[in-house]
Amino acid sequence: MSSTALFRPETEIAGRKIVQTGPVSVSTSLGAISIRITGDLPSLQGLWETMQAHTPCTAAQTYDWAHAWTQHVLDPSTASPSSW
Numbered sequence: 001m002s003s004t005a006l007f008r009p010e011t012e013i014a015g016r017k018i019v020q021t022g023p024v025s026v027s028t029s030l031g032a033i034s035i036r037i038t039g040d041l042p043s044l045q046g047l048w049e050t051m052q053a054h055t056p057c058t059a060a061q062t063y064d065w066a067h068a069w070t071q072h073v074l075d076p077s078t079a080s081p082s083s084w
Contacts, residue, residue, distance in 0.1 A: 022036070023035065023036045024036070041066065041067060041070055042067075044063070045063055045067075048062075048063040048066075049063050
């Protein structure tokens with residue numbers, strides 16, 4: 001039986017920084033989409049809630065869930081995962 005590590009050491013996590021360089025274009029079977037990384041979740045609320053009203057989704061894919069997760073997990077001073 002094999003196992004998968006669910007937790008990574010802080011040193012490995014700290015080494016993985018996402019560099020924000022602008023929108024990334026991705027081709028999908030439905031056409032091209034543009035992906036952008038943002039730290040401003042509230043600015044996405046209207047668009048996110050419009051999309052979830054028209055598309056089936058689980059509770060974990062809703063804006064309310066994402067907002068609650070960020071309030072619980074992210075350190076307010078750094079917007080990075082706080083160490084528990």
